[in-house]
Amino acid sequence: QQQVKQSPQSLIVQKGGIPIINCAYENTAFDYFPWYQQFPGKGPALLIAIRPDVSEKKEGRFTISFNKSAKQFSLHIMDSQPGDSATYFCAAKDQTGANNLFFGTGTRLTVIP
Amino acid sequence: GAGVSQSPRYKVAKRGQDVALRCDPISGHVSLFWYQQALGQGPEFLTYFQNEAQLDKSGLPSDRFFAERPEGSVSTLKIQRTQQEDSAVYLCASSPEEDYQETQYFGPGTRLLVL
Numbered sequence: 001q002q003q004v005k006q007s008p009q010s011l012i013v014q015k016g017g018i019p020i021i022n023c024a025y026e027n028t029a030f031d032y033f034p035w036y037q038q039f040p041g042k043g044p045a046l047l048i049a050i051r052p053d054v055s056e057k058k059e060g061r062f063t064i065s066f067n068k069s070a071k072q073f074s075l076h077i078m079d080s081q082p083g084d085s086a087t088y089f090c091a092a093k094d095q096t097g098a099n100n101l102f103f104g105t106g107t108r109l110t111v112i113p
Numbered sequence: 114g115a116g117v118s119q120s121p122r123y124k125v126a127k128r129g130q131d132v133a134l135r136c137d138p139i140s141g142h143v144s145l146f147w148y149q150q151a152l153g154q155g156p157e158f159l160t161y162f163q164n165e166a167q168l169d170k171s172g173l174p175s176d177r178f179f180a181e182r183p184e185g186s187v188s189t190l191k192i193q194r195t196q197q198e199d200s201a202v203y204l205c206a207s208s209p210e211e212d213y214q215e216t217q218y219f220g221p222g223t224r225l226l227v228l
Contacts, residue, residue, distance in 0.1 A: 032215055043204055043219030089155050099169055103155030
């Protein structure tokens with residue numbers, strides 16, 4: 001079963017808009033939550049990550065909001081640009097269990113100029 | 114510095130053929146992962162190496178899939194008797210950490226098409 005649920009599947013925004021991508025999980029052992037950006041023909045690249053001891057993390061135009069009690073986290077892209085058009089994946093990792101990342105199904109973002 | 118590289122970038126195989134996919138991780142990275150990414154989906158874990166030891170192969174879908182990393186650097190994922198459902202992008206990732214492996218650096222992937 002899908003350990004990390006991601007929505008929406010696709011998203012179209014105008015340049016300057018603030019796309020928001022949401023993820024939810026059930027496994028309370030997860031304690032590391034990264035977001036990856038993937039361009040066509042490329043591998044995923046780490047964008048930003050958060051641990052559950054903070055509710056928000058900001059790096060440049062990218063912000064993660066984390067709600068531990070709801071087991072949800074989201075990515076916000078401020079002042080989105082056409083170059084941000086890509087597929088975004090949320091992921092989760094259990095530091096004490098499996099070594100691998102569990103990925104969401106991805107959100108295809110298109111930023112219209 | 115060089116990132117993770119994978120070869121070939123594209124592979125077309127006839128059903129029943131064997132294929133071998135290569136991963137060159139970032140030099141010095143202890144941990145190496147293989148993931149399978151179906152079209153329109155997120156990567157799914159296949160197997161994990163720490164140096165030359167394969168510590169987790171729970172994600173390998175069948176005994177037709179085999180991975181090795183004999184000298185603790187380059188890794189090869191082999192698929193025997195390929196089936197159409199094996200068509201996917203195979204991603205390799207490496208990490209410098211022995212524990213936690215949080216920062217995983219991905220290669221560009223090998224796109225496998227089985228006809």
